[in-house]
Amino acid sequence: MRGYLDTLKVIVVIALRNLFASRLKTLIVGGIVLFGSMLVVVGTALVDSFDAAMSRSIIGSVAGHIQVYSATSKDELAVMGSMGMEEPDIAVIDDFAALKRACMTVANVKEVVPMGLASAIVVAGNTVDVVLEELRAAVRAKLAGEDVRETYEAEKDHVRQIVSVLAGDLDNVRKIQSEAAVAPEEIEAVARASSPGFWDDLERDPLPALEFLENRIAPLASDADMLFLRYLGTDPVAYQRAFDRVKIVEGTPIPPGQRGFLFTQGMYEEQVKLKVALRLDKIRKGIAGRGRTIAKDPELQAWIRRNTAEVNEVLLQLDGRKTRLFRDKLQKELGSGEADVAKLLTEFFRVDDGNFERRYRFFYDELAPSLQLYRVRVGDPLTIKSFTKGGYVQSVRLKVYGTFVLEGLEDSHIAGHTNLMDLVSFRELYGFVTPEREQELRELRAAAGLAEVSRENAEAELFGRKDEGASGGGRPADADAALRELAGKSAREDRFAQPYDPAELQRGEVLNAAVIVKDPRRIRETIAQIEAAGARAGLPLRAVNWQKAAGLVGQFVTMIRGVLYVSVLIIFAVALVIINNALVMATLGRVPEIGTLRAVGAQRRFLLGMLLVESLAVGVLFGGLGAMLGAAIVGGLHAWGIPAVNEKLSFFFSGPRLHPTLGLGNVALALIIVFLVSAVSSIYPGLLAMRVNPRQAMQTDE
Amino acid sequence: MKHIVSVKEVHKNYVLGTVAVPALRGVSLEVTEGEFLAIAGPSGSGKTTLLNLIGCVDTPSAGSVDVAGSPTGSMSERDLTRLRLHTIGFIFQSFNLVSVLSVMQNIELPLLLQRSASARERRHRVEALLDRVGIREYARHRPSELSGGQRQRVAIARALITRPQLVLADEPTANLDSVTGTNILDLMKELNRTEKTTFIFSTHDARVWAYANSVVRLADGKILDRVSAEEAVRAASVPGARSS
Numbered sequence: 001m002r003g004y005l006d007t008l009k010v011i012v013v014i015a016l017r018n019l020f021a022s023r024l025k026t027l028i029v030g031g032i033v034l035f036g037s038m039l040v041v042v043g044t045a046l047v048d049s050f051d052a053a054m055s056r057s058i059i060g061s062v063a064g065h066i067q068v069y070s071a072t073s074k075d076e077l078a079v080m081g082s083m084g085m086e087e088p089d090i091a092v093i094d095d096f097a098a099l100k101r102a103c104m105t106v107a108n109v110k111e112v113v114p115m116g117l118a119s120a121i122v123v124a125g126n127t128v129d130v131v132l133e134e135l136r137a138a139v140r141a142k143l144a145g146e147d148v149r150e151t152y153e154a155e156k157d158h159v160r161q162i163v164s165v166l167a168g169d170l171d172n173v174r175k176i177q178s179e180a181a182v183a184p185e186e187i188e189a190v191a192r193a194s195s196p197g198f199w200d201d202l203e204r205d206p207l208p209a210l211e212f213l214e215n216r217i218a219p220l221a222s223d224a225d226m227l228f229l230r231y232l233g234t235d236p237v238a239y240q241r242a243f244d245r246v247k248i249v250e251g252t253p254i255p256p257g258q259r260g261f262l263f264t265q266g267m268y269e270e271q272v273k274l275k276v277a278l279r280l281d282k283i284r285k286g287i288a289g290r291g292r293t294i295a296k297d298p299e300l301q302a303w304i305r306r307n308t309a310e311v312n313e314v315l316l317q318l319d320g321r322k323t324r325l326f327r328d329k330l331q332k333e334l335g336s337g338e339a340d341v342a343k344l345l346t347e348f349f350r351v352d353d354g355n356f357e358r359r360y361r362f363f364y365d366e367l368a369p370s371l372q373l374y375r376v377r378v379g380d381p382l383t384i385k386s387f388t389k390g391g392y393v394q395s396v397r398l399k400v401y402g403t404f405v406l407e408g409l410e411d412s413h414i415a416g417h418t419n420l421m422d423l424v425s426f427r428e429l430y431g432f433v434t435p436e437r438e439q440e441l442r443e444l445r446a447a448a449g450l451a452e453v454s455r456e457n458a459e460a461e462l463f464g465r466k467d468e469g470a471s472g473g474g475r476p477a478d479a480d481a482a483l484r485e486l487a488g489k490s491a492r493e494d495r496f497a498q499p500y501d502p503a504e505l506q507r508g509e510v511l512n513a514a515v516i517v518k519d520p521r522r523i524r525e526t527i528a529q530i531e532a533a534g535a536r537a538g539l540p541l542r543a544v545n546w547q548k549a550a551g552l553v554g555q556f557v558t559m560i561r562g563v564l565y566v567s568v569l570i571i572f573a574v575a576l577v578i579i580n581n582a583l584v585m586a587t588l589g590r591v592p593e594i595g596t597l598r599a600v601g602a603q604r605r606f607l608l609g610m611l612l613v614e615s616l617a618v619g620v621l622f623g624g625l626g627a628m629l630g631a632a633i634v635g636g637l638h639a640w641g642i643p644a645v646n647e648k649l650s651f652f653f654s655g656p657r658l659h660p661t662l663g664l665g666n667v668a669l670a671l672i673i674v675f676l677v678s679a680v681s682s683i684y685p686g687l688l689a690m691r692v693n694p695r696q697a698m699q700t701d702e
Numbered sequence: 703m704k705h706i707v708s709v710k711e712v713h714k715n716y717v718l719g720t721v722a723v724p725a726l727r728g729v730s731l732e733v734t735e736g737e738f739l740a741i742a743g744p745s746g747s748g749k750t751t752l753l754n755l756i757g758c759v760d761t762p763s764a765g766s767v768d769v770a771g772s773p774t775g776s777m778s779e780r781d782l783t784r785l786r787l788h789t790i791g792f793i794f795q796s797f798n799l800v801s802v803l804s805v806m807q808n809i810e811l812p813l814l815l816q817r818s819a820s821a822r823e824r825r826h827r828v829e830a831l832l833d834r835v836g837i838r839e840y841a842r843h844r845p846s847e848l849s850g851g852q853r854q855r856v857a858i859a860r861a862l863i864t865r866p867q868l869v870l871a872d873e874p875t876a877n878l879d880s881v882t883g884t885n886i887l888d889l890m891k892e893l894n895r896t897e898k899t900t901f902i903f904s905t906h907d908a909r910v911w912a913y914a915n916s917v918v919r920l921a922d923g924k925i926l927d928r929v930s931a932e933e934a935v936r937a938a939s940v941p942g943a944r945s946s
Contacts, residue, residue: 006821010807010814017802596798599759600860601787601815603780694759694786 008613011606015614018586025582030622032578033674036571037623040670041630041662043564046637049660050652051557057654058550060245061406062232062418064113064514065523067549068103068530069093071540077512078551079117087118088551092432093539096510102537103515106529110518111242116233116426116511117418120386127316127372128221131158132214139206156199158319159213163193165315166220168342189216221316227271229384231261231419233426235505242516243406251378251402254422257499261382261398262420265405270417272374275313276349277363279303283351284360294353307349311342314371322370329366333359378402381496384421388431396425397496423510424500432509515543556652572673576681579618583611583685591692599694608686612679619678620671627670634662705768706868706900707733707756712765714751714923725751727923728765733902735867738894740911741904742934743920749904750872752920756902757790757870758782770867787815791861793871793890793903797853799845799860806832806841809859816864831859835889851882858889862899871903875910887913908938 019026059065062079069077075088093099100112135155141148167190170182192198193213202209232239236254240246254260269278283300286292294300318326323341330344331337338344351359376382378400385395398421421429444450517526527543534541547554587594594607641657644650652658714726726748733739733756741749754760755767758774767774770789774782786792791812799808806828813824832838835855837848845853854874861869871890875883891913894901903914911917917934919926929937 004817006824007814007817010803010811013807014800014802021802592796592798593800596792596794596800597811598783599757599786599792599798600812601783601864603783603815606815694757695754 007606008609011610011613012617014610015617018590018614019617022586025586026618029575029579029582030618032571032575033619033622033677034626034629036568036575036677037626037670037674038630038633039571039626040568040673041627041666042633043568044669045630045634045662045666046660047557047561047564048663048666049658050560052661053654053658054554054557054652055546057406057651058554059520059546060243060654062115062243062514063546063549064242065517065520065546066515066527066530066543067512067546068099068112068515068534068541068543069512071531071534071542073542076551077542077544077549079115079512080550080553090511092509092511093513094509095507096505096513097507098537098539099510099513099534099541100506102533102539102541103513103530105533106526108517108519108522108526109515109530111238111516113238113242113514113516114235114423114505114510115513116423116430117230118233118386118426118430119228119230120384120429122227122229122382122384128159128162128218130372131155131162131319132210132218135159135213136210139210143206154319154321156202157321160194160199161318161320161323162221162316163190163217165312165342166190166217167194169312170220185216186220190220193217229267229419230417231384231421231426233421233423233430235423236260236262236420237502238505239420242514245406247405247407249403249405251400253404254401254420257502258401259396259398259422259425259496259498259500260401261384261425262401263376263403264417264419265403267417267419268374268403272376274371274373274375275310276307277368277371277373279307280360280363283356287353287356294351294356304349304351308346311345311349314345314367315342317371325370326367333362333366376400384429386429388429392431394429394431396429398422398425399497422500423505423508425496427508430509430511553651568673572677576677579615579678579681580684583615583682584688586614587611587685587688591696594689594692595694595696598692604690607689607692608682611682611686611689615678615682616675619674623671623674623678626674627667630670631662631667634660634666638662704735705732706735706737706770707731707902708766708768709752709756710766710768712752712755712762712767714748714755714760715763724923726755726762729920729923729925730765731918731925731928733868733900735900736894736898737900737902738891738913738915739900739902740914740917740931740934741902741920742906742908742911742917743904744906747906747920748923749906749920751923753870753872753902753904756868757792758786787812788864789867791864791866791869791899793854793857793861793869793874795873795876797845797850797857797877799853799856801845804842804844805837805848805856808845808856809863812860812864827863828859831863834893835859849882850878851885854878854882854886855889858886858893862893862897865897866899868900868902871901873905874903875905875907880909883907883910908935911935911938 058080067077067079070091070093073089073091075090077090078088096114100114103109103112135152135158138148138152138155142152170187170190173181189212193216198209198212237256240253248262249265251262254262263272269281273281283294283303286297286300287294292300294304318341327339327341327344330341330348334344334347336344336347338347348359348363380400381397382400383395383397385393388394404420515526515530517523523545527545530543531541534543547557597607598604638659638661641659642653644653644656644658649658650656709729709731712726712729713724715722715724717723729748729752731752741752743749751760755762755774756769758767758769758777761775769785772785772789774785777785792798800811803811809828809831810824813819813827819827829838829841832841835858837852837855837859840848840852840856845856848856854877858874861871869890874890875886878886887910890901890903893899903910905911911931911934914931914934916928916930918928919934
């Protein structure tokens with residue numbers, strides 16, 4: 001043994017001294033190995049940290065550890081959304097209870113949360129609609145003899161203010177574009193609504209005037225927003241229990257047994273908030289959080305330009321009293337004598353780095369309390385219309401209970417834009433017939449006198465009896481009255497405000513379910529066990545891990561890992577070729593030495609070992625240095641954190657900063673790759689050396 | 703006396719392109735243990751080829767070569783290497799030292815390849831040989847820091863460190879000046895006498911034949927004769943003699 005060690009020692013000495021003798025070559029080869037090794041350590045540590053962070057985001061927001069859905073589905077589930085805006089075609093599982101029972105037979109399953117994902121476009125009413133509704137209520141009260149003079153006058157003032165803003169808008173359009181850009185009937189409508197005579201008419205005969213305002217003036221105000229809502233129908237209580245990152249920001253959770261809707265805070269801010277206020281928030285975030293300046297940042301400048309151009313959004317909310325209030329406050333704040341509130345607002349929103357913070361505070365302290373900052377307020381009802389799978393329009397009217405965030409993912413659109421809805425409403429919107437809907441249909445059928453007609457007896461049933469009408473048998477004479485009664489009942493009782501039996505959540509249809517496991521390291525085997533349990537229960541289930549369930553988003557890390565590995569492959573392929581070439585050159589230059597070693601009794605494996613050690617010495621030395629350097633870089637990045645410069649990154653980083661961590665595996669992988677590359681690159685030179693005949697050491701000038 | 707080398711009817715052809723060039727043509731030679739044999743002949747006469755065959759670094763096209771009783775023709779590459787390591791020492795014309803090793807490490811190298819001697823024994827033997835060849839003070843020097851004669855002394859020490867039965871020296875004085883060459887031959891002769899090691903060396907320099915017990919004269923791949931050193935020197939001094 002000792003003899004072997006001594007031989008190894010001489011091999012190492014020869015190898016190291018050869019390396020030292022060709023310093024430049026060693027440094028070039030070593031530099032490449034060092035860089036490659038560093039890249040592997042930093043790259044894999046980053047990707048692993050990225051992977052871990054993203055898994056926290058995906059698992060903690062909507063996917064859970066495993067997603068289960070019907071194996072008969074046409075598409076693959078994509079809980080974070082797919083490339084297109086359409087939701088994937090997922091087959092319905094009729095009975096969540098059966099699915100849950102099957103899943104819970106698997107020992108590693110901790111919780112099963114029913115789910116369904118869909119999206120809808122919601123039109124949030126514009127300011128004019130809201131104001132006109134309030135004016136109509138005041139008119140009704142006035143006609144009923146109530147003393148609402150003050151409210152009535154305030155609402156009337158507000159509408160007149162809106163009309164004057166619209167008139168100004170039309171003027172601007174005519175000046176900026178052309179006369180032809182505005183339709184004559186629009187000019188005529190605004191002119192009529194601006195005339196004192198119109199308001200006198202309103203006093204005398206309010207209903208036709210109100211109708212005119214609703215039909216001719218309201219459509220001219222284009223501040224209505226289309227909200228694109230993606231929502232998750234679930235058992236709200238189970239969801240909050242399983243996904244503990246959920247935190248209510250405003251309002252309350254959806255109470256058990258109640259229908260309701262929760263906006264994600266991000267969506268609520270981004271889409272529901274007054275746009276000028278949202279832009280002020282964004283500018284402040286850009287300045288305070290990311291160190292940007294208005295003077296240098298084109299994006300901040302663009303937001304400011306849009307705020308100054310879109311003051312109408314604020315103006316439309318101002319009635320006479322608020323207009324005077326805003327004028328006074330803005331004149332004082334700006335030190336201006338300007339009487340036009342539109343001009344004052346434009347001036348106010350034209351901020352710079354010097355006055356931004358003051359104006360931001362002024363806006364929220366002085367102006368915002370008089371404005372409706374959000375189009376839909378917590379506590380308001382929200383009507384969501386959606387096309388069912390069969391192509392019919394369904395709508396639900398749900399109370400907005402509040403807003404929520406997923407902690408750490410507050411800024412992320414990807415994770416933070418899936419709103420929550422109770423599963424019962426989701427089923428209805430999706431087109432399933434819920435027990436409540438069934439009851440309603442039964443009542444409708446009974447009221448209309450409809451009866452089941454079999455295909456075979458249809459003719460006889462429908463037309464056979466001469467004493468009955470063509471609409472079928474059994475329609476009572478007072479059907480119309482019954483239907484009217486039912487409609488009245490429906491109007492009086494908002495069924496969406498009625499509680500439902502929480503047991504309904506457990507027994508109806510679902511599209512998919514999130515499974516939370518006890519031991520996340522055993523996801524793969526748990527997936528197989530769930531599918532097997534489904535098969536045993538006669539449910540064809542497909543179970544996928546969080547990464548697959550997330551769709552394209554989940555593949556992102558795989559893609560980055562792929563890019564990294566290709567880069568590493570290229571670098572080490574280059575390193576391999578260079579080390580190989582360097583060793584070949586060295587071998588060819590050392591033929592007499594190798595021949596001498598062979599002549600004096602060195603076996604071929606000694607030579608192979610010599611070159612291998614030479615190559616490995618470079619690999620281990622420089623690869624080790626590279627790994628250490630990489631570890632230091634990762635350590636630095638861990639301490640400082642990589643900032644998520646945009647909302648996408650905040651999802652992938654699972655928070656505002658990524659603090660990458662170094663695993664033993666990252667260093668081990670780098671060293672293994674370096675070791676393999678070094679070993680492989682010495683094979684060909686080794687073969688060359690083994691072919692050297694000792695005779696070549698003996699050659700003379702014969 | 704026992705034969706350490708027995709060469710019988712050896713032919714060796716080298717192939718150049720499609721042409722077979724004969725280097726040795728039916729050479730037979732026996733070398734007795736303890737001999738100090740010179741192989742003489744002009745360039746291209748086949749001296750080095752014969753040494754290669756005896757040194758087991760080449761194989762004959764025909765005939766047989768036995769070294770220390772081992773028939774080399776039937777031995778594997780690995781066994782031939784082992785035979786070289788344990789039985790034969792080599793001294794090269796260009797010294798062929800490992801440039802990145804010190805004098806001591808160069809001398810120690812064959813012992814390390816043998817893996818039989820302990821570190822202490824290796825050290826003892828290396829130091830003894832350093833003393834014998836007179837380069838003790840250069841033990842830690844690199845070959846590049848030595849003169850030609852000193853390098854050849856290192857090469858001789860390396861050849862003898864394993865206590866081989868046979869030392870082959872290919873033109874050992876060719877790259878040395880005459881005084882240094884004479885010193886080296888004196889040293890080889892001294893070692894031959896005291897260690898009873900058999901030396902076979904090739905040379906085309908007639909002045910060094912005088913050191914040999916006998917001289918084998920080669921020409922055109924054939925042995926012309928085997929004569930005593932005196933006869934060889936005498937023949938070389940006669941004008942028109944064949945050996946150079």
